[in-house]
Amino acid sequence: MSRALGDQWPLPQIDDGNRGWFTSGELSVQKCLACGAFQHPPEDVCSSCQSFDLGVHLSTGLGRIESLVIVRHPPHPALVDAVPYAVVVVSLDDAPGVNVVGNLLGAPPEELRIGQAVSASFEEVPDPEGGETLRIPQWKLA
Amino acid sequence: MHGKAVVVGVGESEYYERGRSPHSEFQLACIAIRNAVEDAGLKLSEIDGFVSYMDQRNPPLRLAQALGVDELRFAAEPFSGGGNNVGAAVQMADAAVSAGYARHVVVFRAIAQGQFGRFGAGRAGAAGRIPAPMAWTAAHGLLNAAAECAMHTRRFMHDHDISQEALCDISLACYANAQRNPRAIRYGRPLTREAYHESRWIVEPFHLFDCCPENDGAAAVVVSTPERARDLARPPVSIVAAAQGIGPWFGIRMFQPKPLGGAFYGDVGRRLWSNAGLGPEDIDVAQFYENFTGPVLMAISEMGFCEPGEVEDFVADGALVGPDARFPFNTSGGNIGECYVHGFGLVNEAVRQVRGESTCQVKDVEHSLMVAGPGYSPGSAVLFGRA
Ligand SMILES: [Zn+2]
Numbered sequence: 001m002s003r004a005l006g007d008q009w010p011l012p013q014i015d016d017g018n019r020g021w022f023t024s025g026e027l028s029v030q031k032c033l034a035c036g037a038f039q040h041p042p043e044d045v046c047s048s049c050q051s052f053d054l055g056v057h058l059s060t061g062l063g064r065i066e067s068l069v070i071v072r073h074p075p076h077p078a079l080v081d082a083v084p085y086a087v088v089v090v091s092l093d094d095a096p097g098v099n100v101v102g103n104l105l106g107a108p109p110e111e112l113r114i115g116q117a118v119s120a121s122f123e124e125v126p127d128p129e130g131g132e133t134l135r136i137p138q139w140k141l142a
Numbered sequence: 143m144h145g146k147a148v149v150v151g152v153g154e155s156e157y158y159e160r161g162r163s164p165h166s167e168f169q170l171a172c173i174a175i176r177n178a179v180e181d182a183g184l185k186l187s188e189i190d191g192f193v194s195y196m197d198q199r200n201p202p203l204r205l206a207q208a209l210g211v212d213e214l215r216f217a218a219e220p221f222s223g224g225g226n227n228v229g230a231a232v233q234m235a236d237a238a239v240s241a242g243y244a245r246h247v248v249v250f251r252a253i254a255q256g257q258f259g260r261f262g263a264g265r266a267g268a269a270g271r272i273p274a275p276m277a278w279t280a281a282h283g284l285l286n287a288a289a290e291c292a293m294h295t296r297r298f299m300h301d302h303d304i305s306q307e308a309l310c311d312i313s314l315a316c317y318a319n320a321q322r323n324p325r326a327i328r329y330g331r332p333l334t335r336e337a338y339h340e341s342r343w344i345v346e347p348f349h350l351f352d353c354c355p356e357n358d359g360a361a362a363v364v365v366s367t368p369e370r371a372r373d374l375a376r377p378p379v380s381i382v383a384a385a386q387g388i389g390p391w392f393g394i395r396m397f398q399p400k401p402l403g404g405a406f407y408g409d410v411g412r413r414l415w416s417n418a419g420l421g422p423e424d425i426d427v428a429q430f431y432e433n434f435t436g437p438v439l440m441a442i443s444e445m446g447f448c449e450p451g452e453v454e455d456f457v458a459d460g461a462l463v464g465p466d467a468r469f470p471f472n473t474s475g476g477n478i479g480e481c482y483v484h485g486f487g488l489v490n491e492a493v494r495q496v497r498g499e500s501t502c503q504v505k506d507v508e509h510s511l512m513v514a515g516p517g518y519s520p521g522s523a524v525l526f527g528r529a
Contacts, residue, residue: 004282009283011271011272012271013272013273014274022277066402067294069346070346072342072346075288097398099398101279103282103283114300
């Protein structure tokens with residue numbers, strides 16, 4: 001599968017904070033083991049109860065569009081062939097209080113609306129530097 | 143609380159389209175500071191403090207040496223972000239002077255995007271990999287301020303039934319007011335509603351004319367004590383109150399449920415009015431930082447001038463245009479019409495309105511408001527008034 005923004009677009013650097021998100025092939029969001037609150041991006045401290053006891057919640061990947069933009073002017077030379085593309089903010093049905101960002105694939109950007117139901121899909125890209133295979137979370141209309 | 147510190151001088155460089163400045167960014171800073179200090183009737187050697195924001199290229203130590211400052215007593219810069227800190231920078235100078243840590247503090251911003259490149263060019267890392275802290279958004283091509291502010295704007299428009307015409311009215315007002323200001327880069331280049339709608343999309347819901355241009359220029363003020371101001375050249379302008387509002391850190395944190403569709407100015411407004419003992423109804427003229435048109439609509443309502451759902455009517459029918467406007471707004475043309483000096487031109491204009499020296503002068507100005515960059519945290523604002 002070719003990538004939403006083209007193969008020229010740089011891949012994310014993977015670190016301990018985002019490894020689960022960008023490589024697991026599941027929507028993994030941080031969950032506080034002390035109070036159960038979700039938060040994104042992962043942080044060293046729970047912002048609800050200040051616990052350091054933090055774990056991971058694997059979301060079913062169903063959610064809703066909370067906002068969206070259609071990028072038409074390429075913001076970077078490596079995105080000249082990628083425009084127009086839609087970027088969406090998505091709330092997760094099973095992780096209240098958390099919004100995530102991705103591209104909405106497989107639908108004309110003009111038809112997207114706030115409130116539409118979406119489901120996660122993953123772009124699988126081998127790491128050119130030999131690291132773990134990337135599985136970048138993206139979205140489709142549900 | 144009533145301001146102890148006053149603005150005694152304002153100045154700027156000539157304003158240039160991006161890449162047209164014959165001077166380096168540092169030289170532009172020196173020109174603006176020299177003009178502000180001269181306006182005050184001070185000597186450069188008497189300046190003893192500098193405050194700027196998002197400015198690593200023109201640091202206080204470099205300026206103090208280049209300008210022949212006798213003794214540098216205070217130097218500071220607010221944290222996190224860019225144009226959101228215009229008011230916070232003035233607030234720091236107010237705090238330093240009011241507390242007696244310095245006597246004549248220059249607050250300034252210089253920006254030569256021809257020399258150093260544009261903010262609007264995507265922040266992604268030129269090659270290799272996207273740095274991890276940015277990857278949550280940049281991996282999906284959400285790269286620059288235009289797209290980030292567009293994301294909030296789309297949600298704001300959806301929640302409050304705001305049409306594209308409201309965004310257009312902000313841009314038209316800035317262009318119209320710039321037609322009275324010979325300093326303005328857009329002087330002699332008016333904008334029509336038709337041209338706005340025909341302009342290309344940058345990132346929906348922003349057309350080209352929803353985005354402020356990027357320019358070369360510098361602007362500065364001198365903040366001093368009222369006691370010292372008595373001996374100086376110009377009538378002092380009081381810093382009646384200033385406020386910051388701390389919201390989420392950068393990147394994907396800005397798109398979490400609570401801030402989504404907002405500009406982070408609710409706290410700023412509450413604090414400013416409480417610090418000043420005044421309210422929106424007391425404001426005679428306002429300068430709102432327009433990085434993009436949409437967040438200005440949010441800032442106007444969050445500062446308490448109207449309910450969010452009323453903001454389209456609030457800005458409609460030329461309500462923001464000219465000195466006799468229903469709501470005198472961005473009277474120099476602002477970032478969009480005059481020059482993008484990372485918002486500092488708005489401070490100079492807010493001060494000039496109190497002095498009675500604007501090219502779009504509102505009658506009998508007692509309270510003149512400057513609201514810094516919306517959509518990024520910490521937001522900040524300053525209320526100027528007669529000393
Ligand atoms: Zn917790």
